[in-house]
Amino acid sequence: MLLTPDTLPDAELARLRSAQGAGQHEAVAREAGDMLHRWPDHRDLRLIHATSLRFLGRIDQALTQLAALEAAHPRYSLLHQERGLCHIARRDAPAAIAALLVAVGINPALPHSWKMLSGVYRLTGDMDNARKAEAHVHTLRALPEPVVEATSLFSDGDLDEAEALTRRFLLTHGDHPEAMRLLAKIGVAHDVLDDAEVLYAGVLTLAPDHQAARQEYVETLIARHKYPEAREALAPLRAQGSADLKRLDATIAVGLGHHEEAIALYRAILADLPAVPGDDGELRLYLADLHLWLGHALKTLGRLPEAIAAYTHAADLRPDFGDAWWSLANLKTYRFTPEAVEIMRAAEVAPATGAADRVHLNFALGKALEDAGDPQQSWRHYARGNALQREASQYRPEILETNTRLQKQVCTNAFFTAREGWGAAAPDPIFVLGLPRSGSTLIEQILASHPQIEGTQELPDIQRMALELQGRDHDIDAPAYPGSLAALSPMQCRALGERYLAETQAQRSLGRPFFIDKMPNNFRHIGLIHLILPHAKIIDTRRDPMSCCFSNLKQLFAQGQEFTYSLEDIARYYRTYLDLMRHWDAALPGRVLRVLHEDVIEDLETQVRRLLDYCGLPFDEACLNFHQNRRAVRTPSSEQVRRPIFRDGMDQWRAFEPWLDDLKTHLGSALADWR
Incomplete structure (x- = not known):
């Protein structure tokens, strides 16, 4: 068979494994060794080679192959199992135990490793650990073989094979807690968290006392920012008081804004x-x-x-x-x-x-x-x-640019006029949006100092709804959203608005009539916000492009904001933001209040009065003394907004001007027409 230098066919691996199973180790070792010259990074081929070398008694050579395999694939459980078997062949019990423990630590679905551990522990007189290892053997024997095999594939990173095998098993045998749990874990690995959440809920319906599944369910809810649901799901485990469960509890407390509890x-x-x-x-x-x-x-x-x-x-x-x-x-x-x-x-x-x-x-x-x-x-x-x-980023600027083009096509003035009066009637939310590092935290702090407004944090709810309206269509040239907005009925728009209010309620611990959602990227979704919450306030915070872009370039964000890590990307994003905001001004005239960061610095009181007038609220001196507000602030500007207005950061970019020519070039006309 003629083999290309690009791909080692699965059939060749199957043939080598078959020959290995027939005891043809000399031939397999020779042929696999030759093939490794052409496919030196092939994980399974190198393991086959090492295994036949062990059977031939060439233990040192086998361990050398395993060391090379570990350099490329350190978390491949079968290499550690094979290393343990090599040490057993050498009668080195401590080394064998160490290697086998690494194997089962990576992949607990290795019955052979557990069986070998039990035997080696017994030989060394460690009967307690021998019994524990044997218990694992019995646990795995009690599971259907396809589930064990799929779990092993999952642990070694073979997600597609694990998913296909698990789905075949479930189609044949119906609901099975461990198979469903495995499918949920695969969903988490693929970042399909909504499916994982449903699957974990199903597992706990079948097996309410499945502690591992419950903990994984809590972690999935946390990843989806569903903190109230996560707290409820964690409740049955809380009495155990383990460090890991306390850590989860603290993460939930942070998500709910209960920082003293987290501390x-x-x-x-x-x-x-x-x-x-x-x-x-x-x-x-x-x-x-x-x-x-x-x-x-x-x-x-x-x-x-x-x-x-x-x-x-x-x-x-x-x-x-x-x-x-x-x-x-x-x-x-x-x-x-x-x-x-x-x-x-x-x-x-x-x-x-x-x-x-x-x-x-x-x-x-x-x-x-x-x-x-x-x-x-x-x-x-x-x-x-x-x-x-x-x-390391997967950021693609075309995605936002395509979304902007489609928002302009779909969300026209006529579109909104035809849907006037839709959505939930509540006026509670105040959306503060724009680019990161544009002064939005300062605006939030000013408003949250008013006795009728509660500050929360950057809430993910609008973005989550947009993702749901997008579905799983990843065609960036023809995405489902925002076109899917046109298919929403009045009832659906109202339901989405009411859902937003219900899901953000957990963040409103002070019970004030208005609250702030300071997710900057919500500027992409003003059309959705207007449809579902037509009486919400929307404030666009804007800053001089050089100051704003430079401030982003020197900021490392905890997550997201991947457009901030190159001169071209941040400039391109800023220009796209301006383009979309001009569209919202035309499609929804007067709907969005624009606040320039420079104006706030120059004349605080005028801008505070302007903000409060827009929100329909009376002036309050506390908003001028925003730095005295001791509320929790989670953004990078947390310490800056605990100080009075200062001008230090206005022109910081000028010290770096010799290296910012490309930024100016990429910003182009935005340098002059950004207001």
Whole structure:
């Protein structure tokens, strides 16, 4: 059979496995070794080669092959199982146990590994662990073989094969809790969270006491920002009080805005753990994460010294922990010592530093060196951090541009006139939107200082509805949304508006008549907002393009906002934003209030009165003293809005002007006509 250098056919692998099963190990080892010269990175081929070498007693060669396999596929469970079998052949019980434990840690559906562990534990006299391993063998024997096989495939990353096998089993045998749970896990891996949620709910209907499925269900609800539902789902497990469940509880508390509760939970977990982890690397990583999460909650409440202490502790535990260093930088008011800068420099160039840590370290160094008055070196790190983040991104600017073109086609003035009076009647929401780093947090803080307005956070509900209206059509040239808006009935629009109000109710702990949704990207969905909430207020915060784009380029966001990691992308996004906002002005005249950040800085009281007039509310002095409001603020500007109006950030980009010529070029006419 003539084989191309591109692909190793499955039939060839099947033939080698068949020969291996027939005991033809000399031939298989020779042929697989030859084929590896042409397909050196093929995972299964190298495992076949190593396995035949073991059967031939060539253990050292087999272990060499497994080491090469691990370099490319470190989380491939079968390589660790094979390594364990090699050590059993050498009668090295400790090494065999260590390798087999790695295998089952990655993939618990390996009956052969559990059986071998049981045997080796018995040989070493460790009867307690032998019985535990045997219990796993019995658990797997009790499951249908296709479910075990599919679980093993899933654990090793073969998602498509695992999904196909699981679906075939369910079609043949009907509902089965473990098969449904596996399908839900595959859904999570594919980011199809709505399906996963339904499947987990089905599992818990069949098996209400399935603790692992319940915990995974809670994690899925958290990923969907369904915090009230997650809290309810977690309730049956809460009495167990494990650290992992407390961590989930704290995450839910943060999502609900209950930050004091989250702080108490994080501190309770830390109190049960050793403060000094010693040589336990995994514990050290976990402690660093806990201190980071604690720092985030403290920062949100404005408890700055405690937040700094938590972030610093996280960095002490893990000097290459980029997120801890960036969290300090992201306070905006923190200043690094020269010693801290040197620690970050060393970690940034260290070969062992992970990709995500390297990105965070570059942004932190950019901020540290900017504050130190070295714009050239600062820009070098900002540029490197952006380049690394952009390289890992799947961002495609055409998606927003296509959406903008279709919004202009669908959401015309005539379209809205024909639907006048649709949607929910409540006037409660105030949408503050625009680009990130445009001054929206300041506007939110001003408004949330009014006794009739409650500040919440950047709520995902409108974006989630838009995704539902989009469906699973990923054709960027002809997406279903926003065209699907035209198919909505008056009843559906009202139902969506009422659903938005119901689902955001959990964020309104103060019971004030109005509340703020400060998701900046909602400018893409003003048509949807108007259809379902025609009496909501919509405020567009806008900032000079050079100041706004530069501020985004030096900001590393926790998630999303992938358009901010290159000069061309952020400029292109800004121009598209202007284009779409001009359309909303024409299609919905007078509907959106535009507030320029520069005007707020220059004349605060005039702009505050203008905002409150638009919202139909009386003037209140508290809005001028917004910096005294101690409410929780989760955005990067949290510490800045706890200070009186200041001009420091207005022209920060000018120190970096020598490196921003391309940004000016890409912005083009937007430099002059952005207001």
